[in-house]
Amino acid sequence: MPTDERVSHREAGRATGDLASARDDARAQGTSVSDWMAYLPASSSPYPPAGVDPAELTWAETVAPGGYTHRRVARGTRIRFEDLTGEACAHVVVLNALAPWERLNVADTQKIPWQAYLGTDHPLLSGDGRVLATVLGDTSGHHDAFCGTSTDAWNQQRYGDAAPQGPTPSGRARLTLAAAKHGLAPRDLPPSVSFFQGVRVAADGAFDWLGSAGPGTSVDLLAELPLIVLVANVPHPLDPRPDYVVGPLRVHAWRSRPTGPDDARFEASPERRRAYLNSLDYATAAGL
Incomplete structure (x- = not known):
């Protein structure tokens, strides 16, 4: 870089040349806020879901376009994803926090309920035959359990760049960063499901792109x-638009209760009943 283009911290108005100055500079930024910061505590969120006591919130943030987030949540937590602008695309992976080698299995998620399209009451299954999460509410209906998320190679071809910190990061790169926060490696990541950008299978077996249901829709996971929970908010790989288009994704979670035998979805089919029984048996044995 040419000398005349270099700007020191002091010249930029931030003196950090010694320990005391660096400390003072860091503390001076302590009140800075960003639209993409998590609300801490979660109860301080200015956007609590209607009917939810803010004191019950355990997670609240807005994920930036092209960003990612991650969280470990307790059994019985209800997580709401909201598409604020109609441009969000939440690529989601869930893993058993007690044994993360048990993870989302997209094939079983489609096979056990005999339904390939995600919607209300759809169970998300692991390869061990247990329900990891349930789609408890859905006002969008535009989702995908076929294509997974974008890769570096795909984004290089589509946008010319896929650097994780660049303007067009891939979903795989974002999920890899999220997984690393929990000691997980790329090999621990299964194919994801995505919410808010829909895909359907045509009569000839090709994928039809549906896009979004519009702004203001939400999906709840139990x-x-x-x-x-690992989330990448990046464009769907089949999005036909040439530009990297994605909008903010709002996330709230709060304490609720897991599915039990008294819930209609527990007995929706023999296959679902067995999967919920497997989860209940695991939780009981673990003292949860």
Whole structure:
């Protein structure tokens, strides 16, 4: 970089040349806020879901376009994703927080309920036959359990760049960063499901792109076991638009209760009943 383009911290108005100055500079920024910061405590969120006591919130943030988030949540936690502008695309992976080698299995998630399209009451299953989470509410209906998320190679081809900290990061790169926060490696990441940008299978087997249902829609997940939740908010790989288009994703979570035998979805089919019984048996044995 040419000398005349270099700007020191002092020249920029931030003196950090010694320990005391660096400390003072850091503390001076302590009140700075960003639209993409998590609300701490979660009860301080200015956007609590209607009918939810803010004191019950355990997670609240807005994920930036192209950003990611992650959280470990307790069994019985209800997580709401909201598409504020109609442009969000939440690529989601869930793993058993007690044994993260048990993770989302997209094939079983489609097979056990005999339904490939995600919607209200759809269970998200692991390869061990247990329900990790349930889609408890859905006002969008535009989702995908076929395509997974974008990769670096895909984004290089589409946008010319896929650097995790660049303007067009891939979903795989974002989920890898989220997973690393929990000691997980890329090999621990299964294919994801995505919410808010829909795909349907045409008669000839090709994928039809549905796009969004519009702004203001939401999806609720119910954690049936303690979960690690990984989320990348990036464009769907089949989005036909040439530009990297994605909007903010709002997340709130609060204490609720897991699915039990008294819930209609527990007995919706013999296959679902067995999967919920497997989760209940695991939770009981673990003292949850």
